[in-house]
Amino acid sequence: MTTLTSLFPLLAMALPILGALLIASRPAERAHRTAMGVSIGVLIIVFAMMSRFDWDHGATYQFANSFAVLPEMGIHLSYGVDAVAMWLVILTAILQPLCVLGSKTAITENQRAFYAWLTVLQAPMLGVFFARDLVFFYTCFEFTLVPMYVLIALFGSTNRKKAATKFFLYTFTGSIIALAGLIYVAFIATKNGAVAWNFDIDTLAAAARGMTLSEQSWVLFALMCGFAVKVPLFPVHTWLPLAHTEAPTAGSVVLAGVLLKLGTYAIYRFVLPFVPMAVVEYAGVIATICIVGILYGGLICWVQRDVKKLVAYSSVAHLGFCMLGMFALNMMGGVGSVLYMINHGLSTGALFLCIGMIYERYHTRSMQEMEGLAKVMPVWAFFMVFFTMASVGLPGLNGFVSEFMCLLGAFQSGAIGIGKGGTLGTLGPWYAAVAGAGMIVAAVYLLYMVGKVVFGPLREPGGHKDHGRDAHATDPSALPRDLTRREIGILIPLALGCIILGVIPTPFIKTLEPSVAAAISHAQTAAKDMLTAETPAPLQPAGLVVPTSPERSERNGAGPPLTSFGARMNGLKIAEAHP
């Protein structure tokens, strides 16, 4: 049924597209202002959605609606948001005006093109989170490539062409294989071609779960081809440092803040509910890849001398944690993982903004050339240290909560006994312990960077270094040494977000729980089935039947309490063994 509120998502997507056309058709001087207006307009719509969102029923899709686009082939423009999608939409909407504001002095040439592409990029990003139809999702997922490609290739620094092409080709290649996998699922859903096709995500998920393990494994492989590139996981991450380093600041922020989340979100939305058996079977492999990424990313960061590259590689490590939590397949890890997506967007986005501010002033990103900037830029130094701490995971700031939950989830995942006997599919203390070492490495490289750049004897980069297209950046003399009020205004909302999510995360976690419970419930069921098939029933008193079905937890309004979750899974296994 079309109600007024169900048009909000459409409105939020249409506004950037119309805005981009407006920017392209108006003189360049007004481009920045128009882009700002559009992004704030979207923010208002998203806040309106947020206020009307029924947070008690986070697992149900709200603002849902569907329009037939190509009904002959089962393609609909159907959308709706659950709690997880809602939070990511909010993140997207908040980052956008900050990006626009942050580009005010950085982009002085060809402003119309820059702001038009930056604005139009928002529509597909929102669309990915809104989508309830597979083809709609895929269209948005792919369409983010074009604006980002142009932003990097037109406004990046020296190596921008190569970076943009690499970015495009990596993601395009992966996602076309993912498309093949998704269409295969749709084919299965048509009962081997007997009925009309449908690309509704829930229908497909139900059909996909009926596949055999080997089918599921192939689909898992195909989907991971597409989504792991976007995350990016270890062996396919090589496009990321290049793209991040070469992109303009706003591009980096959007890339780190939102585009990478498209990958994690897609895995959360498609991989976990679609192919639960394969997920359980290969969780160990994927978790190992994540851990390799965490350690490898961390070690690379250690030797980086380019600040932006360092933060870029740290994203590889951070998202490794995020994925590790997701493949722990329990509430703790799942919620932690979703929280990680939001936190990473806030803190890494802010770090890129901070580095962009330095680059605007000194036209360098090299750690060798700048030292002890706290002496001349105390305000900047404060924010830099603050966001570094948030990124490292200092208790009290946001990074800590999610990182800890991901690790704890991985740690507990073995204790619930999925696949006893060390078969694949087991996460456990060892995974958490090795990944935990990554936290230490993270602390080392980030603190090393801060120690060098922020503190110590003052050494300002000398003069105007030619680091790529300086024509785009303003003359250093145009900006005061320390941050302007505009720049402080950009960083304060992000800092507030970090503090709020760090100090009182419980309300956020509560809102996420039902939705996450629904997403991982199938994987848990699969794990339980595979476990009971594998191991003889242990002799324990029966009767500890605990509901874990998503419907039940939805009705309860909130997920099961986190602390007792491991115990509940044990009980569930026992109850199942003695029907």
Added chain:
Amino acid sequence: MNLFLASLPIVEKLRYLGPEIILFAATVIVMVVGLSPKREVRRMCAGISIVALILAGILATMLPTPPHSLLPHLMPFVKMLVAAVGVLLVLLLSGTVDRDYEASLNRSNTFDAIRSTRGEFYAFILFSLTGLMLCASADDLIWLFLALELVSLPTYVMVSISTTGGGTRSQEAGIKYFFLGALGAAFFLYGFAMLYGATGTTLLFGDGVTPGIAEVFAEQIAKDGSLGGIAMIGLVMSIVGICFKIAAVPMHFYTADVYEGAASSVSAFLAFVPKAAGFISLMLLLSVVGWGFGADHASLPDALRVLLWVIAAMTMTVGNVLALLQTNVKRVLAYSSIAHSGYMLVGLVAGPGAPGGPLSQNGLAATLFYLLCYGFMNLGTFAVLSCLERKPGEEIETFDDLRGLCRSFPVLGWCMVICSLSLLGLPPLLGFAGKFYLFTSAISAGEMTLVIVMGLNSAIAAFYYLRLAGAPLLEQSSEDAGIQGCPYKSRGFAAALSAASVIALLPFAGRLVSASNKATEVKPPRTVASVEADDAK
């Protein structure tokens, strides 16, 4: 057996040939009109052609359904498609010949009908399009052969006379095209002869009285479980010969040289018209055998399936990989057109799927729909090239020439960007819809490996399509490039129109998909057994 006269009275057949008759009449008219000493009259050639095409397209909607055809609804769809793309092609081909001659006429007023080629050129265009329409109406091997040759013979001349003042490149291209075309024709003519030898008839399908090849095959399969060796060799040779028309491996060698040598507008013609004729002929020929083989009775006989599978995979891979190595945009587009033939072959391998199934599984419809998408988006890219020239008569053809086009020629630049991204298959453009349909049909037919090959090929293709889209959009044009627009406005109009259709046809994609699905409904051949069963009822 009646070799040259099909069993239906010829008058009966004329009922299906209305569009062709209109085009043929227009052909005769433009040949005369093009010789007029008055420039205004000569200029009417294009207008007459367009009017004829539009009339033919309208008439195509009213065609009756041939009662015995295996693909009874194919005809109207193809003829409308030909009319629509034909109009764009005629717009694009304006000014391809006689440019210097017309300019010289401004100085001296003596018109020499011998030196004017305008009339013939438009006549050739219309002849070729007539041939393409005739392909769709074919019910006989001889008819099919003549129709295919009617498509090709005019194009040999069109290539040769296309660029004036550009040296001998176009003549060279014309000769290459002609000889290799003759080789291809020899192949499929030999194949057709074998089919006749194996079945004793040239009719593709029977008319209820006389059995055609399809019925004879059906009997043979019912009796022996497979086709005879001669018939199989005949089919294989026909397919390989037709590969020339669709520029598929192993008959693709001419493509890059010919497309490069001919004027861009003629290349656009070559990239669509013979290709469409080839695919329609392939559909007709394969429908004679049918897709009722294999374990689940939904694929071609193994030998043919493997042959087409290999040709498809090789064609897309060869096309895309070789396109990567090119610096000349026309060569890139030539190889890209080879690759797209490979994609379309995937639909033929997949086949029409189980009768009555959902339309997403109909591979023939996917091929037909992709042909339509390809017709528009590919025409757009060639049209942009033909709109711009470095100096009068010398069209642009390198990536450098395309640089900064979105600034210097915004409309043409954006046409290039949109059409290249659509060729790449980026959602939400028309090319994605086409590729998506091919994907769904191939996956329904269980051709997962082929789909993966196709996916990887799309990824390879991304590299050069990004260059094509990136050069106009992202790069700065050099000051001294001196690129100027050509004086023929209708070419730019054709470019804009095709780019617009790449976007504007999307809302109608559903209807187009349904239409192509209806066009490719395959009727099983009526065997003696089935006729008897019907009679018994």
